[in-house]
Amino acid sequence: MLLFRGPHWDRGLSTDELQQVMDKVMAWFEGLNERGKIKGAQPLGGQGRVISGTDGRFVVDGPFTETKEAVGGYLVLQADSPNEAVEIARSMPTLRYGISVEVRPILAECPIFQRHPELLRRVTDPAAEQLWVAVAA
Amino acid sequence: MSTTTKSDYLLLFRGNVWDRGLSPAQLQKVVSDWMAWFERLKAEGKCVGGHPLEDEGKVISGKQRAVADGPFAESKEAIGGYFYLTVADEKEAIEIAKQCPGLEYGSVVEVRPVADECSIKQRAQEYSTHELAGATA
Numbered sequence: 356m357l358l359f360r361g362p363h364w365d366r367g368l369s370t371d372e373l374q375q376v377m378d379k380v381m382a383w384f385e386g387l388n389e390r391g392k393i394k395g396a397q398p399l400g401g402q403g404r405v406i407s408g409t410d411g412r413f414v415v416d417g418p419f420t421e422t423k424e425a426v427g428g429y430l431v432l433q434a435d436s437p438n439e440a441v442e443i444a445r446s447m448p449t450l451r452y453g454i455s456v457e458v459r460p461i462l463a464e465c466p467i468f469q470r471h472p473e474l475l476r477r478v479t480d481p482a483a484e485q486l487w488v489a490v491a492a
Numbered sequence: 493m494s495t496t497t498k499s500d501y502l503l504l505f506r507g508n509v510w511d512r513g514l515s516p517a518q519l520q521k522v523v524s525d526w527m528a529w530f531e532r533l534k535a536e537g538k539c540v541g542g543h544p545l546e547d548e549g550k551v552i553s554g555k556q557r558a559v560a561d562g563p564f565a566e567s568k569e570a571i572g573g574y575f576y577l578t579v580a581d582e583k584e585a586i587e588i589a590k591q592c593p594g595l596e597y598g599s600v601v602e603v604r605p606v607a608d609e610c611s612i613k614q615r616a617q618e619y620s621t622h623e624l625a626g627a628t629a
Contacts, residue, residue, distance in 0.1 A: 400605035411590025445557040455553035460546040
């Protein structure tokens with residue numbers, strides 16, 4: 356999964372520059388799509404909420420629009436290797452304007468099982484695990 | 493997506509240290525509850541997919557397209573996984589986020605609307621429209 360961070364890279368660019376960059380981004384995306392590398396991708400809206408605390412008692416508006424760390428969108432890649440995923444991320448046209456791309460392997464199983472091998476993998480309903488794996492596959 | 497009354501939201505689960513200090517029994521319960529929660533949302537048609545992400549990963553940034561190891565392990569901010577929701581409105585997305593079994597142990601859930609179109613593309617079009625309006629005025 357590629358997470359695109361820093362949704363305000365367009366500030367300070369002229370309309371012409373912006374149009375050129377967006378054309379490059381669209382061409383980049385279409386190229387990957389034609390090669391069958393994209394399983395899913397969406398931009399995210401700047402609004403949002405952050406939920407925390409027991410039973411989600413804290414609900415705050417997320418400060419997503421102004422930070423460089425904010426996630427502005429994502430792309431689920433079907434890459435042949437971690438290296439290929441990194442190379443695809445490196446070819447993202449907006450990197451030179453200050454965004455960063457986080458490249459994270461998607462797992463079939465929660466990493467908590469790696470950290471706690473003593474945990475039973477069986478859940479209350481065996482179908483749940485199958486479903487989890489099916490979605491991740 | 494935009495042709496129905498349903499809205500899409502991404503739940504981003506932040507923090508991958510919440511399992512510290514939990515007994516195996518507590519941990520087992522949280523993991524089982526989490527999977528059962530995922531299964532129920534799937535069965536209800538409210539969650540169309542979800543994945544855990546591996547703690548390892550890379551961050552790519554800058555004009556040089558530098559590749560760095562991501563500090564994703566042992567972080568309260570790191571994204572550990574996501575659910576893709578299709579629900580009636582933001583209120584329902586928040587209500588679902590509040591059910592996250594990890595909240596009690598320090599997990600944080602970010603609720604983000606999935607956008608139909610990239611906000612930067614929209615801004616680029618707005619700029620063009622403004623210029624056009626200025627030129628014809």
